[in-house]
Amino acid sequence: MLDDRVLDVRAATVRYAPGRPAVDGADLRLTCGRVTALLGPSGSGKSSLLRAIAGLEKLDGGEIRFENRVWSGPGIHLAPEQRRCGVVFQDYALFPHLSALNNTAFGLRGGDRGTRRAKALERLKSVELEPRAHAFPHQLSGGEQQRVALARALAPDPDVVLMDEPFSGLDRRLRGELRETTARALRDSDAATLLVTHDAEEALALADTIALMSQGRIIQTGAPDAVYLRPASLTAARLLGEVEAFEAVAESGRALTVLGEAPASGFEDGARVCVLARPETIEVRRADAQGAPAVITGRRPGAGQQRLICQLEDGREISARTALTAPHRPGDAVRLALDPDNTHVIPAEAG
Ligand SMILES: Nc1ncnc2c1ncn2[C@@H]1O[C@H](COP(=O)(O)OP(=O)(O)OP(=O)(O)O)[C@@H](O)[C@H]1O
Numbered sequence: 001m002l003d004d005r006v007l008d009v010r011a012a013t014v015r016y017a018p019g020r021p022a023v024d025g026a027d028l029r030l031t032c033g034r035v036t037a038l039l040g041p042s043g044s045g046k047s048s049l050l051r052a053i054a055g056l057e058k059l060d061g062g063e064i065r066f067e068n069r070v071w072s073g074p075g076i077h078l079a080p081e082q083r084r085c086g087v088v089f090q091d092y093a094l095f096p097h098l099s100a101l102n103n104t105a106f107g108l109r110g111g112d113r114g115t116r117r118a119k120a121l122e123r124l125k126s127v128e129l130e131p132r133a134h135a136f137p138h139q140l141s142g143g144e145q146q147r148v149a150l151a152r153a154l155a156p157d158p159d160v161v162l163m164d165e166p167f168s169g170l171d172r173r174l175r176g177e178l179r180e181t182t183a184r185a186l187r188d189s190d191a192a193t194l195l196v197t198h199d200a201e202e203a204l205a206l207a208d209t210i211a212l213m214s215q216g217r218i219i220q221t222g223a224p225d226a227v228y229l230r231p232a233s234l235t236a237a238r239l240l241g242e243v244e245a246f247e248a249v250a251e252s253g254r255a256l257t258v259l260g261e262a263p264a265s266g267f268e269d270g271a272r273v274c275v276l277a278r279p280e281t282i283e284v285r286r287a288d289a290q291g292a293p294a295v296i297t298g299r300r301p302g303a304g305q306q307r308l309i310c311q312l313e314d315g316r317e318i319s320a321r322t323a324l325t326a327p328h329r330p331g332d333a334v335r336l337a338l339d340p341d342n343t344h345v346i347p348a349e350a351g
Helices: 046-054 100-105 113-126 142-154 172-189 200-206 224-229 234-239
Strands: 006-014 023-031 035-039 061-066 069-073 085-088 160-164 192-197 209-214 217-222 244-251 254-257 260-263 272-277 283-286 292-301 305-312 317-323 333-337 344-347
Touching: 006 046, 023 035, 023 046, 023 061, 023 192, 023 209, 035 046, 035 172, 035 200, 046 085, 046 160, 046 192, 085 142, 100 113, 100 142, 113 142, 113 172, 142 160, 142 172, 172 200, 192 200, 200 224, 209 224, 209 234, 217 224, 217 234, 234 272, 254 272, 283 317, 305 333
Parallel strands: 023 217, 035 192, 035 209, 085 160, 160 192
Antiparallel strands: 006 023, 006 061, 061 069, 209 217, 244 254, 244 272, 254 260, 272 344, 283 333, 292 305, 292 333, 305 317
16 A cells, blocks of 8 residues: 655744744644644644745744655755645735636646646636636635635645635635535645644534644644544643543542543552543433532523533532523523543543
């Protein structure tokens, strides 16, 4: 079997000023034909890492290599145009005086004009924009502009596609639609894609792999469900959504929390652990059932689900999510319990 074609980032460091670098020894691997979402809070270094891969920032340490070719490393810095790398910026950066077709054809080299136009048209078709080929950017909606930017990035058949918050200027419904078109076009292209986002839902919906970034480092990489359900630390868990954390001590392969037991095999007796549970896995039971007594103090309806704030007898508030149709209302007395199959236990120091 052929080896996967990969872009390898090793111990990459980008420093703008004295003190902690913006990118602080980040390791990341992008595989052709796969979409990797780089998810992290504002200021964690996502755009700086993307720009370093694109060749727009020099590395202060570490290395970036595509297959056997070093793009950035000690004494080496290939110019952006020497990297087979397409970039989609947050504001799309389209040329206002060029049509969608000419924007898409802009980066194409070689062949005659007719061949380049045909190729650009093919790319516009892949993002379902062929009928708007002759429109100028100001005549296109935000979502259409985003797709032209994607077609332009994909037109020269790059090895790597970098997208910096490509959906951030669009409304929620449009984002959902565009994600599908974008994911399809990216997978068909066989490029290694990095999608920078601070939107966990977007990362979970679009990516084959999620890389979590915090304070300049990649703190966990894995398949979306694995990273969501089995975060390596509390910081990683919180990057993907709300989570409840309970301190406990491991005993005979179990950890006992205020909401019941969680399996903790792999931990020695007496080890301090942190039991993590997502709000949708916390069971909200009737007041006469087993579990920790609580009172519902808040309720926020959402799409298909409701978020409940439940106060335990010691005053601690627990967030639980149940079906919107479940008959839970503020003031109700309930019992809360962990679903042992859906907890994840980490060492206390990672909590
Ligand atoms: N050109 C620059 N000069 C100096 N400092 C910079 C520069 N670009 C970014 N920084 C700093 O580097 C750190 C990381 O910024 P970066 O834009 O990479 O983070 P980010 O995770 O992409 O954030 P956001 O989600 O807000 O875009 C921040 O502290 C930022 O202020």
